[in-house]
Amino acid sequence: MTTPTLKQAAGAQYTRVLGYGAARGTLVVRNDDIVEPINSSDEWIRQRTGVITRTRAPKGVLAVDLATDAAREAIEVSGVSPEQIDAVIIATISNVQQTPSMAAVVADRVGANPAAAYDMNAACAGFAYATAQADALIRAGAAHYALVIGAEKLSDLIDPTDRSISFLLGDGAGAAVVGPSDTPGIGPVSWGSDGSKAGLVGMDGTLVDFRDGETTWPVIRQEGPSVFRWAVWDMAKVAKRALEESGITSADLGAFVPHQANMRIIDELAKQLKLPQSVVIARDIETTGNTSAASIPLATHRLLKEHPELSGTLSLQIGFGAGLVFGAQVVVLP
Numbered sequence: 342m343t344t345p346t347l348k349q350a351a352g353a354q355y356t357r358v359l360g361y362g363a364a365r366g367t368l369v370v371r372n373d374d375i376v377e378p379i380n381s382s383d384e385w386i387r388q389r390t391g392v393i394t395r396t397r398a399p400k401g402v403l404a405v406d407l408a409t410d411a412a413r414e415a416i417e418v419s420g421v422s423p424e425q426i427d428a429v430i431i432a433t434i435s436n437v438q439q440t441p442s443m444a445a446v447v448a449d450r451v452g453a454n455p456a457a458a459y460d461m462n463a464a465c466a467g468f469a470y471a472t473a474q475a476d477a478l479i480r481a482g483a484a485h486y487a488l489v490i491g492a493e494k495l496s497d498l499i500d501p502t503d504r505s506i507s508f509l510l511g512d513g514a515g516a517a518v519v520g521p522s523d524t525p526g527i528g529p530v531s532w533g534s535d536g537s538k539a540g541l542v543g544m545d546g547t548l549v550d551f552r553d554g555e556t557t558w559p560v561i562r563q564e565g566p567s568v569f570r571w572a573v574w575d576m577a578k579v580a581k582r583a584l585e586e587s588g589i590t591s592a593d594l595g596a597f598v599p600h601q602a603n604m605r606i607i608d609e610l611a612k613q614l615k616l617p618q619s620v621v622i623a624r625d626i627e628t629t630g631n632t633s634a635a636s637i638p639l640a641t642h643r644l645l646k647e648h649p650e651l652s653g654t655l656s657l658q659i660g661f662g663a664g665l666v667f668g669a670q671v672v673v674l675p
């Protein structure tokens with residue numbers, strides 16, 4: 342018997358982002374509210390990080406709830422009906438219930454049931470990774486419309502006495518609907534990892550150690566200066582590669598949306614990329630803090646609200662963080 346040839350799915354030639362949604366924690370936490378246990382000051386935090394407030398979610402509101410709110414807005418503005426969405430991807434490192442996935446729950450809540458749904462962990466590069474996956478799935482014919490979400494409630498993973506990262510972290514979710522396009526709307530992804538530096542940033546213990554009384558509640562910590570240097574030097578190269586592979590230069594950009602980790606990193610990357618004055622740089626960290634996987638879509642959503650003229654222009658987004666992992670691509674703003 343001869344083996345029959347399998348039929349193959351045919352995908353769209355190109356994809357684009359159709360709309361963004363955002364949900365931030367409703368609590369506005371000022372620097373003065375958190376400086377005492379870390380022996381810091383409003384002035385130090387502003388000068389060294391650019392953060393003035395971070396948004397956090399109250400007890401009872403989980404990352405999955407923020408993800409749902411952001412997703413509903415993204416679906417509404419994209420003009421796609423939820424039943425058309427056949428893939429839901431949530432990038433997160435702060436799902437406090439490892440299973441079921443947040444994505445399956447959100448798919449059902451927003452009316453996209455029975456979409457394929459899964460969570461993925463690429464820390465602060467998560468949204469760039471998930472965008473790359475949505476683009477690839479749609480072009481491969483594995484999905485027609487994808488809902489991509491970065492969602493975090495990092496305030497459950499902090500130690501108020503930790504000086505290394507806790508004071509920077511916020512809660513929020515950002516979402517995007519990705520669908521087929523007549524012209525290229527998502528450029529090639531420039532991504533990768535370096536697990537040899539896994540110890541530089543991440544959780545300081547396991548749930549098993551915690552259960553066995555061998556550690557306190559695991560929280561996120563980092564070796565700030567090492568991560569800072571890596572972010573500034575290595576990530577500039579990753580961003581440049583994303584531009585090159587998209588066949589454009591920094592002068593072609595309308596916006597630059599780097600991961601919102603530290604304002605000094607944002608400024609340094611902008612300098613190394615030689616961004617012209619005309620490029621609008623996302624600085625959402627100032628009032629939202631670092632929301633890991635949610636930081637790029639939250640910052641992009643805000644840019645589009647504050648600068649509607651950016652619609653239709655090119656945005657370079659780059660995420661980087663625990664793993665270490667990194668991902669960058671150019672997208673056409675909806």
Ligand SMILES: CC(C)(COP(=O)(O)OP(=O)(O)OC[C@H]1O[C@@H](n2cnc3c(N)ncnc32)[C@H](O)[C@@H]1OP(=O)(O)O)[C@@H](O)C(=O)NCCC(=O)NCCS
Nearest residue numbers: 381385389390465504505565566568569572602603662663
């Ligand atoms: C965490 C971070 C803000 C610290 O800033 P920094 O400028 O590197 O600070 P350093 O650790 O070099 O410390 C400089 C001084 O500030 C002090 N300091 C460090 N953290 C402090 C804090 N939270 N508050 C007040 N003082 C602090 C140090 O004790 C040191 O004092 P000294 O000069 O008297 O020894 C910065 O390293 C950073 O943003 N790192 C990268 C973050 C990132 O990209 N993360 C990506 C993954 S999400």
